[in-house]
Amino acid sequence: MERTFLLLAAFIFSSGQCQDTDPSRDPDASLAVCKPDITSAAVPRVAFTATMSHSLGPAMGQTTVKYGVILSNMGNGYNPATGFFTAPVAGMYYFRYTMFNNLGPTPNSMMSLMRNGMAMVTSLDGEGDDNNDSASNAAVLQLEAGDNVYIELYGSRELFDNAMRFNTFSGFLLFPL
Structure with missing residues (x-):
């Protein structure tokens, strides 16, 4: 039960959130990668x-x-x-x-x-x-x-x-x- 809760919490907090963009690890990373997850927005x-x-x-x-x-x-x-x-x-x-x-x-x-x-x-x-x-x-x-x-x-x-x-x-x- 606790493991399911932790997996669900990890999914919720990672979905549509900012990603780690340390340029030293990814030289192609942009500083503006914090985007809302619009794929789930109802249009x-x-x-x-x-x-x-x-x-x-x-x-x-x-x-x-x-x-x-x-x-x-x-x-x-x-x-x-x-x-x-x-x-x-x-x-x-x-x-x-x-x-x-x-x-x-x-x-x-x-x-x-x-x-x-x-x-x-x-x-x-x-x-x-x-x-x-x-x-x-x-x-x-x-x-x-x-x-x-x-x-x-x-x-x-x-x-x-x-x-x-x-x-x-x-x-x-x-x-x-």
Whole structure:
């Protein structure tokens, strides 16, 4: 019993601790070898991709886009009922979205990536000579736990979608802070 305790104590006190770095014994040793053992630290896994499967608009006013088809939702940060991604932990996150319209001679789409009610980046497609247009945008955002990120379609604007799933919204945690 005492031997088991001593072995356990030796393991605990040696795990993630500083190592003996006497340069006279190891000329390649660095003085900065005291590092925490990060291999056992739990790093949250957060990633999602959601898509639409039906057209939307023209919107009466600014409208949150609700991507109802979930392709992945690791960490359950994206809520298809609200269209919001809610950051589970503080960190640096990457987000990307695509928009598509196929609305005849006057395509008319405009949407923004929003963080807590503020537009971060925007995509626009107005009138043109063709009727199949797409755009995308992306941003790396520093979020606090509980911050909301979502896509907003502007008033009088439209999106085209069907079973091909042209419009997507994705994001993932780069690293926690």
